[in-house]
Amino acid sequence: MYPIGMNDTSTASASCIFCKIVAGEIPAHKVYEDDTYLAFLDIRPLSPGHTLIIPKAHYRWVWDVEDIGSYFEVVRKIAKALQKISGTDEVHMKVIGEEIEHAHVWVFPAPDKAHGKKDDFAANVVALRSALANEQVINIRC
Numbered sequence: 001m002y003p004i005g006m007n008d009t010s011t012a013s014a015s016c017i018f019c020k021i022v023a024g025e026i027p028a029h030k031v032y033e034d035d036t037y038l039a040f041l042d043i044r045p046l047s048p049g050h051t052l053i054i055p056k057a058h059y060r061w062v063w064d065v066e067d068i069g070s071y072f073e074v075v076r077k078i079a080k081a082l083q084k085i086s087g088t089d090e091v092h093m094k095v096i097g098e099e100i101e102h103a104h105v106w107v108f109p110a111p112d113k114a115h116g117k118k119d120d121f122a123a124n125v126v127a128l129r130s131a132l133a134n135e136q137v138i139n140i141r142c
Contacts (some may be wrong), residue, residue, distance in 0.1 A: 018102040022056045029121045031081075031128040036067075037074045041121055042106065048116035050108035050122045051084050059103040062095050071105075079107050081131035085124075087115035087132040 013019045022038055031051055032039035042050040052092040053075050055065050065071050078092045086109035094106040108114075116124065 016058055016102050017102070018054050018100055018104065019058050022051060022054070026067070029125045032074065032078060032132055034074070037071060039074065039078050042108075045108065045118040045124075046106075046121070047086070047109045047111040048062040048118045049086060049128055050106065050118065051078050051082070051128070052104045052106060053078055054102060054104045060101055061085070061097055062103045062105060065097075065103055070102055075105050075107060077132060077135065081128050081135065082107060082109050084131040085116070085127040086113075088113040 012105050017026060021040065028038075029041035030038065031041065032053075035127045036056055037053060039051050039053045039114075042052050053071070055071060059065050062068070062071070075093065079093065082091045088109050090110035090113055092106075092108055092110060096106070097104065100117055111118075116127075118124075
């Protein structure tokens with residue numbers, strides 16, 4: 001079954017490749033998953049660790065996601081993990097939505113500055129998962 005966002009129909013979701021990844025019908029190199037969001041490596045990476053972050057519910061556009069703040073908190077987690085593993089603080093983000101009609105954000109280290117092999121999916125998954133597992137949350141109160 002495909003979760004549906006408030007602006008989409010079951011037809012759009014049933015034919016959506018990202019919804020099929022969420023449903024487990026198509027494999028993906030998953031680096032992060034919670035009840036609402038999923039992050040996985042892009043199959044045509046621009047640099048090592050190039051990750052797509054999607055809501056599990058089908059929304060056509062990123063700006064249609066109901067809780068966009070929590071969405072971008074996940075994007076931030078992935079970007080910070082990429083900084084740890086790529087050897088550069090320069091991490092790029094793109095919101096395009098042309099190829100796949102499901103809200104998604106690209107996050108990837110600067111291609112000319114990142115260490116590692118962009119096509120080594122197994123190593124990049126392990127590195128990202130490890131960086132995310134070791135993430136420390138620091139709350140600062142004034």
